[in-house]
Amino acid sequence: EKLDMYLGLYANHLKDILATDENIYSWTSKQSYIALGNMMTAAAIKGIDSCPIEGFEKEKLEEILKLDTKKYQLSVVVPFGYRINEQSSQQRESFEKIVEFIK
Numbered sequence: 001e002k003l004d005m006y007l008g009l010y011a012n013h014l015k016d017i018l019a020t021d022e023n024i025y026s027w028t029s030k031q032s033y034i035a036l037g038n039m040m041t042a043a044a045i046k047g048i049d050s051c052p053i054e055g056f057e058k059e060k061l062e063e064i065l066k067l068d069t070k071k072y073q074l075s076v077v078v079p080f081g082y083r084i085n086e087q088s089s090q091q092r093e094s095f096e097k098i099v100e101f102i103k
Contacts, residue, residue, distance in 0.1 A: 029075035036078060043080050053077045 017027045040050045056077055062069055 025073060025075070032075050036076060040078065047082070048080050049083050050078050050080045053079070 017023050036052060040052070043050050054076055056074075058074055061077070062072075062074055065074075067073070
């Protein structure tokens with residue numbers, strides 16, 4: 001009974017998500033960030049820098065990559081590489097100045 005209940009909940013959820021191409025793109029774009037975060041973390045562990053980029057010219061880049069946009073679409077671009085120069089030191093406020101614990 002519980003399995004049927006959960007399957008019903010998920011089916012209703014997917015019915016809305018899969019209702020339009022815009023909904024599918026929005027949902028899958030959000031899901032791609034899960035993989036993106038893992039890729040960037042793994043790269044950082046190996047000393048490889050990365051930077052997620054939104055706001056690119058989607059249609060032009062899909063054309064350059066010769067993507068079949070009926071199957072695949074871009075939602076984010078992430079370059080990976082090694083920095084030429086060492087990272088400069090950053091000036092940050094202390095943890096105590098930024099965070100306040102409320103009891």
